[in-house]
Amino acid sequence: MTITSALAGKHVVVIGGTSGIGLAVARHAQAAGATVTVASRDPQRAAADLPRNVAAEQVDLTSTASIESLFARIGAFDHLVLSAGPGATGTVRDLTSAAARPFMDTKFWGYYDAVRAAADVIAKDGSITLIGGGASRKHAPGRPMMAAINAALEAFGKANAVDLAPIRVNIIAPGLVDTPAYTGLPEEIRQGMFAAYASSVPAGRAAVPEDVASAALFLMSNGYVTGTVIDVDGGVQVS
Secondary structure, three states, X not given: OOHHHHHOOOEEEEEOOOOHHHHHHHHHHHHOOXXXXXEEOOOOOOHHHOOOOOEEEEOOOXXXXXXXXXXXXXXXXXXEEEOOOOOOOOOOOOOOHHHHHHXXXXXXXXXXXXXXXXXXXXXXXXXXXXXXXXXXXXXOOOOHHHHHHHHHHHHHHHHHHHHOOOOEEEEEEEOOEOXXXXXXXXXXXXXXXXXXXXXHOOOOOOEOHHHHHHHHHHHHHXXXXXXXXXXXXXXXXXX
């Protein structure tokens, strides 16, 4: 079965689907014949970038009520992809627990509430894909919260592959991805960051959102993959 035939006529929900990785997932899923709903804090911000006929919903991942309302509006669907939440940088000396907690509230507890709200309305032969990050296992200075959040997501995803079966639950751990998240950096610093990453990994480049989106479509379409972490990082874990 091809990805296109597996997703044709299915309903895919992408939280964080109006930019970067999430937007690439939405575009690829629609191209494969799926009905797509994207949700973000401000869905109108990137409305011009969304493919035609993609439904846009508002959701605040820091609000349980907002998340529950989203899934009540959507109703039954087939696949969920969670791709939202900022990266937390700063050493333990730099970040107080109060400063660090909002990152966990969005990317871990927000994902937690979304999986919980989706569990009873997603198709039994459907899937949940959590976009985490390679910082879970590839450590670098100034990223203890990124490591902690993404490691927590990997454990959470694997455990739910057992608890929610036969619904499949998987995690994607990207490395450095060239997304709008970095557009606020000075161009020289941004380009230097990507060049340094490219020179340090076997693939010889940073990722683009489409690299991660193709992995997400594979996980949605392959009915025998669950409880796994897929590294989409250019080989950073072995470099």
